[in-house]
Amino acid sequence: MSFDPSYSAKDFKSVGTRPLRPDGIDKVTGRARYGADFNMPGQLVGRILRSPHAHAKIKKIDISKAEKLAGVKSVITAADLPDFTDGDADLFDILDNCMARTKALYDGHAVAAVAALDAPTARKALKLIEVEYEILPHVTDVDEAVKPSAPLVHDAVFTKGMSPTPSKPSNLAERVQYGHGDVEEGFSHADVIVERSFKTEQTHQGYIEPHACVASVNSDGTGELWVCTQGHFGFRQNCAQLLGMDISKLRVTSSEIGGGFGGKTHVWAEPIALALSRKAGRPVKLVMTREEVFRGTGPTSATSIDVKIGASKDGTITAASANLRYSCGAYASVWAELGAQTAFACYDLEHVKTVGYEVMVNRPKSTAYRAPSAPTAAFAVESAIDELAQKIGMDAIELRIKNAAKEGTQSSYGPVYGPIGIGPTLDAAKNHPHMTAPLGKNQGRGVACGFWFNFGGQTSVDLNIGVDGTVAVAVGTVDVGGARASLALVAAEELGISYDQVKVIVADTSSLGHNDMTDGSRGTFSSSMAIIRAARNAKQVLRERAAEMWDIPMEDVVWENGTAKATGSGHGNLPSLSLKEIAAAAPNTGGPVAGHSELVADGAGVSFSTHICDVEVDPETGAAKVVRYTVIQDAGKAVHPTYVEGQYQGGAAQGIGWALNEEYIYGEDGLLQNPGFLDYRIPVCSDLPMIDTQILEIPNPNHPYGVRGVGETSIVPPLAAVANAVSSAAGVRMTHIPMSPPRILAALDEESAN
């Protein structure tokens, strides 16, 4: 059945309501099963040995003593993970990151692993593994790494994107450039120019649940993996490729997830657990400690960004440019590119240029973190915009409104925008009561905008109708933020039944076609589109069955308000048939009633947000506290408004933590100094005010209900909004994130000294 995903206006009955989430009771009573809550008969305990050096050649690994220890069932090194990557450089980097092959590239890089009967034996075995290292010079700071004298993370990286290609290797993996016009020409017309450099430190996604999995590989080449992930289909593919397994013979089941935010879109320990299980011939459970999570997984980039923005006296921006250096950890990636694309995406600029540099350092592989790379770029740009408004003597929101991108604007990353929503978020901010609320002593207010691309992707769902008329929906995008509730609302809406009649589950990889990860704010956007299609297919079947029951042509049956109705003069007086009645008759009208859908959900549309933040700074201690915060963002259509608000609040909370406290701290020895939540401080409830939200609903033209992704954009403005507020409260421009008390005190001291 053909499917048109275009938006058409309708009056919703279920969508837009706020029922209780179906997974809520299990989660608050402890029944929900997370990564570490699953067990298999005879399972072993896996543990990983990690490099104690920031950069070292692995000369020799002797596992013989560990293998002889009673209770040890398998010990592996990179030799047990042969290279099946067949020239795929990205896949090889994943393999090398999972277990170092020739060099340990950062403090915490896995070098060997064991599986034993119990944890004490496994830990003892790790101590018996003898690794001979040749310690190499290291570099962990993004600015140090770009210097010609910096130690090389890799010996043979010649910067891509340069013409001509450099003849000497460096830590610059790639140079990228975006923009249009002639920025020098634009700056020549500026009356006021702001030019500043900004730094942001590396942060972790800070998910509460550590990485955990249970792996079982059989001698016949089949396997199972229970894992905490944002995308079990992607994990299946990566794991099967790395272990040389047939993809369809590895069944992966996703557990409940205690946060991911991008950090669980990548395999880390899972291939190791599978390799341990394959060698031992028994299941292996591998759960990371918090220290391992910090040392060995997913931080975002540290950045160093130079921004220059010029404007005429009336506030029209004449030109904008930025040079952005993003650390990638020990493996090249696209983080600076995303920063370069998103930096000026909120604005209508005649002359704009961004240059990004992917910088390799001896730190863990940088990973996606909620709208990856956009928050740090926005911090630099939105801080400069704020300063520009001050220099011109113009209200910062008015300056943004004057220069905001709109339909027909050529975006800073290239294409011309269609209808977009930054204008409405700015207008809503301008008119929000927060903007006119009085500020107290030592308080300041900041505003910032943010942009993010949203994505769709491959999606597959099954919708099965039970004989009692209840509906089971199986989706393959992992529920990280309440999607099961939202998707049940969509199924109920489309079928014309109640929310309580629908149960949504996340199915394993052997039960559905491929589903992309829950990333790019795609979960509800994509799965709801697929559910609408599956429900429409099911309604077609239900009409056929009703026609069979009535013995009339199917064309004379319509589906309205959850019932089949006969139309036409010949049988218009037939009483309607409910879903329950048709389902009960299904065994004798053709068997099970179901709707299926496999599609590519594209056309997610870009997303914008505007945030307002009030901060109070203690001038004696330098401590900054957010006292009021407002998020304004377009949701297209808020399917379950409570969870949309939750996404807005969650993004803001993470951004506030990033802005004020969170920071990877490395010593001179290149070792991480604070791999734990005591020394790496994420915000807790008492650190935050109630975060106010305003949902705008401008329908997405490329979704039947107008739904837009909402998960990521909310983390883009907070760094800048908080920084602008702190700068206002402290009377000094803050240029280094996080704005921890010592940094604020130093800025205050420097200002008073001047």
Add this chain to the structure above:
Amino acid sequence: MVEVKLWGALSASIGSGNTVNIEAKNIRELFSKLAEQYPGVEPYLTKGIAVSINGVIYRDNWSKELPENAEIFLLPRMMGG
């Protein structure tokens, strides 16, 4: 015939300026003809290219038609978190 705008690295790889004109009715045909006419595009296709059609970005739907006079802009395939 559609005019296709290229992001910086891609245009540098094929050495043909910022735009190319291609006879293609959908994304699949566009990629196929790009690879045929400009071998330098192959590594980028392998890595993933997203296509913006009148400002809406498509990453996977290669059947998407390229309307006459639409703005077609190629971008590297992005990832989210």
